[in-house]
Amino acid sequence: MKKTLLTGTALICLAAPALAEGTLNIYAWSDSIAPELIEKFSAETGATVNYDGFNSNEDALTKLQAGASGYDIVTPSQHFVKIMIDEGLLEDIDAKDLDAYAAVDDRWKGQWWDPENDYSIPMAYGTAGFAVNRDLYDGPVDSWGVYFEPTEALQGKIASLSYPDEVVGAAQLYLGVEFCTEDKSEMKKVYDLLMAQKPYVAAYSSDNIENRLGSGEVAAHFWWDGNVLRTRDAGANLEYAMPKEGLVGWLDSYVVPKGAANVDMAKKFIEFMSTEENATIQYNYYAHSAPVKIDEASAKYTPENAPELFPTVPVEFSKACSPAAQDLVTKVWTDLLQ
């Protein structure tokens, strides 16, 4: 009896890593990785790939903090990469030694969120701004004022995100308030602006944006560049605004959570996604700018057909705020939606 038990336990111990060796659990932005590439990766390596989507960096951070997320790869934005590193939530994968690192555009190397390039390989970058449905609104879109202080044409026809992250950033750009300021009076201005906008906002929601804006349920929506591009490409009459005050920049990276079951497979996936051929397929699918080298000749989006990806206004990247500054951001948001 004892022997069977022991053998049984030993078998389970042996079986667990064997099982893990064949699976890769990805937690990335919803619909952000080309399904075609996931199939190809499965075929090449024999791995079973599971894909879960998130709609906000906060969701990703919360999952990792809750511990034992079971994911091997996550794709947070730059300021959350910084927080995750500081909180000890990521595995040091010596990213700079990967082949993928050589493919990364120099301007994304050695950045403040991962100065030694130990933890992250960039996946995509872009901007957060707002888009309008041109079937419903034909006015100007050259300023954040159009969105935050809407004229009658847009009143009640605006939608925002359900999280403060980039929305507060955009309001700060409009008001000329520093990102991550700890100055209460400055943040009060942001609050006042958003509060004055609230009566004209139909919904605060980060889900299902393409339907809400594409179908004309709302006429203006806070959104990301590539998503606007994809929806416009699918036939919706959208325009991505270029506000003169600037756009909020982001860069998502592949990172590996601490204690991931399958670090090797995760690295293999990062290498796989960063080859020129696959990065091009990914670029054509995701429609967000690629931080790695792609095959320009077969790239679907160019400055001519995709003005969304080539901003003509300044781009300011979100920062990782101090806890005090973050509290103010949260206060703005809970006071706004109370």
Place this chain on the structure above:
Amino acid sequence: MTRAALKSFRLWGLVPAWALMGLTLIIPVAIVAGVSLADRGPYGGFNWALNVSSYREILFTMGWTDELEFDPKYLVIIGRTLAYGLATTAICMALSVPVAYVIANARENWKPFLVYLVTLPFWVSMIVRVYAWLIILGNEGLAEKTWKFFGGGDVDTFLFTPGAMLTGMVYSYIPLMVLPVYAAIEKLDPALLEASHDLYGNRWTTLRRVILPLTWPGLAAGAILVFVPAIGTVLEPMLLGGGKQMMMGTLIQTQFGGGRNWPFGAAIAMVLMAMVVIVLVLNARRAAAIAREMEP
């Protein structure tokens, strides 16, 4: 079985049930209670401690001018949640009594089918069902077309309004009310109604003095089954209400997510749980009182 064996079986036979309760209910609730007393981590997460500041925060917050001030905003959210819960329960009750009555009086071979129809929505994911209302209530949706067909004026949208939220909540939870009410009405002896009429009770009296007291246990059970999930709702306020007005469910979610204040989220969760417990205790006492009354 001997008396002693029966006694020991009562003790040990329930061990699996206790183990299940402990693992899936008591320990998780204890963890949430513990987190609600913890110190918040700077970027979310928490550090174990004994700190009641999360509960104090429900009433007092740091104002824009850097001083602790009484702030009713969370009380407003709690009150709103209760109000929506009560409204949902009341509407479900009003709608489910006639439905249950029709089912109970349907032809015998139709009854199982009608009951099956009531439970049918449960076979589909709740998210999908709530999304369906986005289409029904949305621009040019069924609701708007019907409204215009019957000569209603121009409407901007039905979506993202308190009405849309309430509609979704009633729709989601009404089967939980129909079933117990049906069970109660089904058991109602028609002879009692006849007796009431024979004693010159008119319809109103019969409803008030005979039908309602006899079906009250079913109505009470349905009310609890609807009220409890209704005050914890997250989906309807976010999708149909447009996330413009926080409910306790969405507030808890925000605190664990964007707010990065887990202890405060846990404290609100404890308040929500306390509200549910109060309702259940009140109901249990009421049921006990009725049982005592029934005894000769």
